[in-house]
């Protein structure tokens with residue numbers, strides 16, 4: 001037999017094998033009620049994202065439309081590409097049949113998304129997310145079942161109201177220091193706003209998490225050659241290197257023949273552990289000597305006790321530390337990971353949109369000025385925050401149109417039935433459910449014909465009156481805008497984000513502080529008109545890409561002129 005025949009036979013055999021698997025999966029999916037799409041390769045995998053992503057633009061040009069669409073779905077970040085293309089969402093969702101063992105369900109419908117999120121024990125966090133999130137120690141975010149319930153019960157209260165005043169006042173201070181730098185040192189014109197806001201988000205986590213209050217400054221304090229990194233520097237490298245550390249071991253990354261940037265990530269891994277172990281020891285010493293504990297996430301983790309009947313020693317009441325060292329490290333890491341990019345980018349998109357669309361800036365400034373008139377202490381958390389309804393509407397609209405976490409993945413190991421608009425849909429056993437948090441916020445039947453537009457007034461009960469009058473908006477009305485179930489940037493059900501209030505407090509404090517004193521304008525280039533400058537800003541913002549969260553590709557091109565009001 002010649003070589004050609006060997007290859008041809010192998011190809012026929014492989015093709016028959018793929019076809020039989022696809023046929024089998026097709027039969028599993030046929031009666032589910034969802035639209036089906038067939039694709040010859042496993043999609044929605046890291047490999048497909050890396051390899052397939054490289055050919056995405058060619059694939060979209062040359063493949064027939066329906067196959068190109070399925071290809072697109074398999075490459076991470078399709079939701080944002082859909083938004084830019086203003087593509088109408090297909091409800092309630094679709095199943096992609098591939099040769100893979102599991103079926104791929106994409107959910108774009110609020111009712112089904114909520115049903116899946118509400119049943120977190122039946123639709124568990126997928127194995128890959130668990131591994132990724134537990135890479136630095138067991139954590140709330142990466143656990144399932146009993147281990148999750150126990151951590152959630154203990155950890156969620158650590159992010160409750162008692163930390164909010166600190167979040168509020170620290171955010172005010174950080175925003176104030178950032179603006180002083182922009183105006184005094186950079187003469188008001190800066191391309192550092194996005195990074196400056198990232199710095200604020202990081203510094204807040206440093207204060208709330210570890211009690212390390214850091215004054216805002218434009219750069220990051222970096223350890224020199226051979227010097228030990230500070231804890232927060234090490235942590236930042238680990239967050240930036242999340243995926244890399246998942247793929248390669250830290251000892252390999254820190255080898256001297258590796259590129260310097262990778263060596264830093266490898267080194268940061270070891271230094272993070274050293275620091276957190278030292279910090280934990282200090283907290284435990286303080287606990288033993290009955291010193292007053294600090295109001296930080298680390299202190300709360302170190303001092304948490306399991307005051308409940310131990311399941312192994314029935315009847316005995318225990319008072320033992322609730323978390324092992326590995327769980328504390330894991331939770332310190334995911335606390336920072338979960339709270340950093342999400343909040344930082346939400347603030348960056350909001351400020352960018354205010355600069356690019358000055359009518360929204362006027363709208364929130366009207367509320368801020370009115371608040372200044374009404375409260376006796378304009379820096380008070382308790383009296384100011386409840387009045388910032390338009391600013392909260394701005395945050396909601398930013399999260400709806402620039403959803404930081406585009407989707408979450410849940411596994412369905414056993415067949416389930418879900419309902420949307422009175423119709424039942426079957427989710428077969430062994431289906432991976434991609435629940436699109438972005439997608440549910442983009443339906444025109446729910447959000448109206450301007451679903452793809454940025455319009456913060458949609459969150460108000462009497463939107464039309466607002467722009468014309470001096471009256472302050474009602475509390476943003478979820479019902480008026482599209483219903484709670486179609487707004488899921490913080491996800492939903494028992495696993496919904498426990499940091500939601502903290503993110504809101506930080507966002508409102510920063511926006512309120514900045515726009516109490518300043519306005520943002522585009523820094524015009526030579527010969528550029530204001531209209532051209534505004535469109536340029538809008539284009540910089542739209543040029544975004546979901547990394548772990550949605551980010552601008554060219555943050556330094558968001559060049560703003562900050563003008564004192």
Ligand code: HEM
Nearest residue numbers: 140141338339342343405489490491495497498499502503
């Ligand atoms: C605008 C800002 C934020 C957004 C959009 C956001 C969004 C999310 C989303 C979508 C999830 C996944 C929930 C799920 O698996 O169903 C999540 C989980 C989580 N978030 Fe946030 N988040 C934000 C801010 C924060 C902050 C400030 C913190 C705390 C510092 C935080 C801590 C967490 C934790 C610990 C989890 C895991 C919860 C669990 O698995 O039970 N997040 N967040």
